[in-house]
Amino acid sequence: MLNIILIGPQGCGKGTQAQLILQKYGLIYIEAGAMIRQRALLHDKKSDILNHLVNQKGILLPDGIIMDMICDELDERVSMEGYLFDGFPRSVVQYQSLKEYLAEKQIKLNVGLYIHISDEEALKRLGGRRLCAVCKKGYSIFLEPQRTKCECGGELIKRIDDEPAAIKHRLEEFHNHTSPILQLMKSDDILKEINGEQSIEAIFLDIQKQLDTLK
Numbered sequence: 001m002l003n004i005i006l007i008g009p010q011g012c013g014k015g016t017q018a019q020l021i022l023q024k025y026g027l028i029y030i031e032a033g034a035m036i037r038q039r040a041l042l043h044d045k046k047s048d049i050l051n052h053l054v055n056q057k058g059i060l061l062p063d064g065i066i067m068d069m070i071c072d073e074l075d076e077r078v079s080m081e082g083y084l085f086d087g088f089p090r091s092v093v094q095y096q097s098l099k100e101y102l103a104e105k106q107i108k109l110n111v112g113l114y115i116h117i118s119d120e121e122a123l124k125r126l127g128g129r130r131l132c133a134v135c136k137k138g139y140s141i142f143l144e145p146q147r148t149k150c151e152c153g154g155e156l157i158k159r160i161d162d163e164p165a166a167i168k169h170r171l172e173e174f175h176n177h178t179s180p181i182l183q184l185m186k187s188d189d190i191l192k193e194i195n196g197e198q199s200i201e202a203i204f205l206d207i208q209k210q211l212d213t214l215k
């Protein structure tokens with residue numbers, strides 16, 4: 001079994017690497033963001049609380065609520081191959097609780113993959129994002145410097161969230177909640193740092209090198 005926590009700031013290419021890892025290793029994907037959005041769609045007491053919290057922008061969900069959901073998810077989706085956690089854990093308490101819960105099931109966390117890029121690089125990449133005002137399709141001015149309009153003909157705009165001040169704020173939050181978890185993973189001897197400032201292929205090669213030694 002291969003159980004991975006995937007960590008990295010926005011713009012590091014984490015989503016792309018997650019898909020590559022899932023394809024190659026056949027793991028179950030526990031993506032906290034999608035899980036929370038889905039759970040919030042059910043109309044019950046829990047989803048009301050969730051919606052309330054999620055809509056208060058930037059707020060992190062309480063550890064108890066998120067752990068409940070993760071545990072339900074792990075109970076429902078049994079895997080022989082293992083799990084890939086993304087967007088979770090976001091606090092030391094969540095990390096410890098996950099470890100304990102997995103230990104009860106005799107499952108071991110094998111690796112914390114940290115895809116690292118500098119804040120300067122993240123600022124540059126996210127600052128180059130554009131969004132179609134009509135169909136919301138995303139573009140990058142680095143990949144397509146000539147493009148001025150969307151395929152659908154809509155204007156390309158920069159979201160307020162992609163202005164430098166907003167990006168810097170998110171990066172700061174990321175470092176604040178992540179660094180204590182990275183410290184713990186280091187002392188648990190499961191932290192592997194991956195250089196995210198390479199091509200998609202090169203990053204994935206580095207990840208495979210790390211994972212293949214664990215299998």
Ligand SMILES: [Zn+2]
Pocket residue numbers: 132133134135136137150151152153154
């Ligand atoms: Zn469009």
